[in-house]
Amino acid sequence: MVEERNKTLEEKILKKTPTGIKGLDDITYGGLPKGRPTLIAGSAGSGKTLISMEFLVKGAREYGEPGVFMAFEETEEELVKNFASLGFDLDSLEAENKLAVDYVHIDKSEYEETGDYDLEGLFIRLGLAIDSIGAKRVALDTLEVLFSGFKSEAILRSELRRLFRWLKDKGVTAIVTGERGEASLTRYGLEEYVADCVILLDNRMEEQIATRRLRIIKYRGSRHGTNEYPFLIEEDGISVLPITSLGLEHDVSSERVSTGIERLDTMLGGRGYYRGSSILISGTAGTGKTSFAAQFVKAACERGERCLYFAFEESPDQIIRNMRSIGIDLQPYIDAGLMQINATRPMAYGLEMHLIGMRRLIDRFEPEIVILDPISNLTNVGTQIDVRATLTKLIDYLKSNTITAVCTSLVEEESIEGIGANAQGVSSIIDTWINLRFFEHNGERNRGISVIKSRGMGHSNQIREYLLTDHGIEIQDVYLGPSGNLLMGSARAAQEEKEMAEAIAESQRVERKKRELETRLRALDAQIAALNSEFETQKEELDLLITEDEFKAGALEKSKNRMALMRKADEPE
């Protein structure tokens, strides 16, 4: 009885059809409702056609489910051409009977309505297409075109209701797209026919930059991500960015790579960064963020590794010249093909395009190390959330390829709160975070470095002073002032000198003490010698006394014996 109930419950649980679209299956927890229609609403150019086509192509390629694309807006030829750029070869999919495309041409001016009609023609064509390839997936893009072609809304509405019922009966998983309306979700209220799943696409202009978002408005019988998720149109299709579900499956390396600065290695548990980790170097203007990155590049190139340097602020020549001033010559590495500097101003493209371009370069160059200098410039082309999403995506990609990423970030304010707020909100995806800042004291600005965090290693928690010298970055010894605060710049130098003088004085004092002690020792030695000789004299005297005594005793005995002999005494016993 119980078993039976469980079984029926399991049967009742909504089955899902994976879309194969990156990220979308994560936020829908498995895909679209199987065997039911899903409505995708969005304004012109928001990616409705793309998402529906990718659903079919991925279905055909990856899940063995053929699909029918019924196009109301673009002809088959246009679709084939448009999707070729995304690597979707619609022609060959059609040749393999994995895809059927039917372009439905509707032109308002052509029809003369002469009485009662229905849309049986549409049903028959759809049925034909589905049956001809055994389709499991259907996309209708954009169904609303019907409303511009037919005058009788009453007929259309009843036919639409019939269409959705018919699609369900056919058991196909369908995507229906609809144009975004002013007051309602779609211009003609298609949402009232689709009860199961509604997804809204949005292409918004924010600060003159277009950003695409996706939101699941409803998903009956299933939990789903409720946020607005940014999505990108990449060279191989759509990619939705559910930040929380990204990138936690890659293998991690426990290999360590030197930072190029010996004492920074020491600060990071003695051995530098982890290979394949992400490093953020944040700091105010002029703290030497690029220098730290260049120092790392130098060390890597010396090891024979390949570095790809994305410069968002300076030109390659400028970087090379500037780094020469601190004794780092990058030119030989570029000549040797170990290093490549790619300089672009992010405002030239949107974020999406930027990410695509970077991915392509990374794939082509196959670097071990990637530098992003500085990521704070990306905010020029996107909002905080988009930059975060883009960076997450990029860093995730780098991590999965065990590429070590060094990002620099300009911090506006020299305060701890400032660091947190200005790190582009990426701190959670960063493994090692080094902060550089100026310390103003005694009319000086001195540079200080600290490790804010470094996952998976014991790291120094001390702020250290560093200098940009003509032979690279030097991290200085630690000098603490009387109240325990770190001494930097001339204060450090003064302390250094003071300590030096103290040391000299100390050593002189010790020398003096030593001599004093030595003298005393020598005096003691003399005393010991004198005592020894006295001892000897005394001993000699004693010995003499003893000998004399013995002699006397012997003489006495002898005379006694002689007397006895003379008195003829008995021999003693």
Next chain:
Amino acid sequence: MTRNEETGAEETRISDSEELKTSFEEALEKTEDGKYILHLYVAGMGPKSVQAIENIKRICEEYLPGRYELEVIDIYQYPILAKDGQIVAAPTLIKELPPPLKKLIGSMADTERVLVGMDLKFKNDKE
């Protein structure tokens, strides 16, 4: 109104403007050049289909006696023709010839609209 069409435009359209008259004459001349090739796509033999067939036959006999060819296609039997003919609604009547190609949908019950659709009468004429 429709009755008068049969007898000839010149007599019945006197009240209309010169412009309309000439354009109507032109249209009439065109139709006299060749035959009307008509394809009627129906979905099965339901009431709408039967009605449409009866109506269009009646109109053709009335207005184009001997000057038309009507072919009725059941898209249930030949679904591929629905695709090829870009058929969405049923019934759909396609006037293949003479040009321009015209599509009429519905049960052909509104004779006025059928005539307009087939260029046998202009939209302005109804008003």
